[in-house]
Amino acid sequence: MNLISTYFPHLTEKQLQQFDALYPLYQEWNGKINVISRKDIDNLYEHHVLHSLGIAKVISFAAGTHVMDLGTGGGFPGIPLAILFPEVQFHLVDSIGKKIRVATEVAAAIGLTNVTLKHARAQEEKQTFDFVVSRAVMPLADLLKIIRKNISNEQHNALPNGLICLKGGELEHETLPFRNRTFVYDLHTYFNEAFFETKKVVYVTI
Numbered sequence: 001m002n003l004i005s006t007y008f009p010h011l012t013e014k015q016l017q018q019f020d021a022l023y024p025l026y027q028e029w030n031g032k033i034n035v036i037s038r039k040d041i042d043n044l045y046e047h048h049v050l051h052s053l054g055i056a057k058v059i060s061f062a063a064g065t066h067v068m069d070l071g072t073g074g075g076f077p078g079i080p081l082a083i084l085f086p087e088v089q090f091h092l093v094d095s096i097g098k099k100i101r102v103a104t105e106v107a108a109a110i111g112l113t114n115v116t117l118k119h120a121r122a123q124e125e126k127q128t129f130d131f132v133v134s135r136a137v138m139p140l141a142d143l144l145k146i147i148r149k150n151i152s153n154e155q156h157n158a159l160p161n162g163l164i165c166l167k168g169g170e171l172e173h174e175t176l177p178f179r180n181r182t183f184v185y186d187l188h189t190y191f192n193e194a195f196f197e198t199k200k201v202v203y204v205t206i
Helices: 002-007 013-032 041-057 078-084 097-109 140-150 172-181 194-198
Strands: 066-070 089-094 115-119 131-135 162-168 182-186 199-205
Touching: 002 041, 013 041, 013 078, 013 097, 041 078, 041 131, 041 162, 041 194, 041 199, 066 078, 066 140, 078 089, 078 097, 078 115, 089 097, 097 115, 131 140, 140 162, 140 172, 140 199, 172 182, 172 199, 194 199
Parallel strands: 066 089, 066 131, 089 115, 131 162
Antiparallel strands: 162 199, 182 199
């Protein structure tokens, strides 16, 4: 938990309490429904929460922004981002019902009021958003085909609307077809832990 406040030192007391509550909640739910590898639950804050917040090192969403988290699983990156940006609306979507149930229960338990959740496939979601965020759900080209319909034309942020993905490893082959509108940010620039050495945020304008 100290990891979060180290990199995000201006959190309110409420935000600190919400982040602090995540570990016992996910530990409890993971015992019932395996949404995080059982070997990895002790690394929740580094591998899942801080990783999700890497997006906030690339963009600070303006109040009133609407963001869809596609393939949220148990709520990543959507729930950590919703804590960090309480004036931004997050819509968490996943095709696996039991994972959405965990995300729903966690969001309710910590009192998030800026989150909606939906059990659906990506192709079924028709609403539009300023940004779609995702964590290594599928190859970039496939994801862009699916979410293009979901990106609004209205602009609220310093960066143009688009797709923001958390990815790892070598990405040149994935980003090559979109190189003129793709920006890759190395998370090891922002976070010192070895885990982030190969982790990246990929932003594609739509």
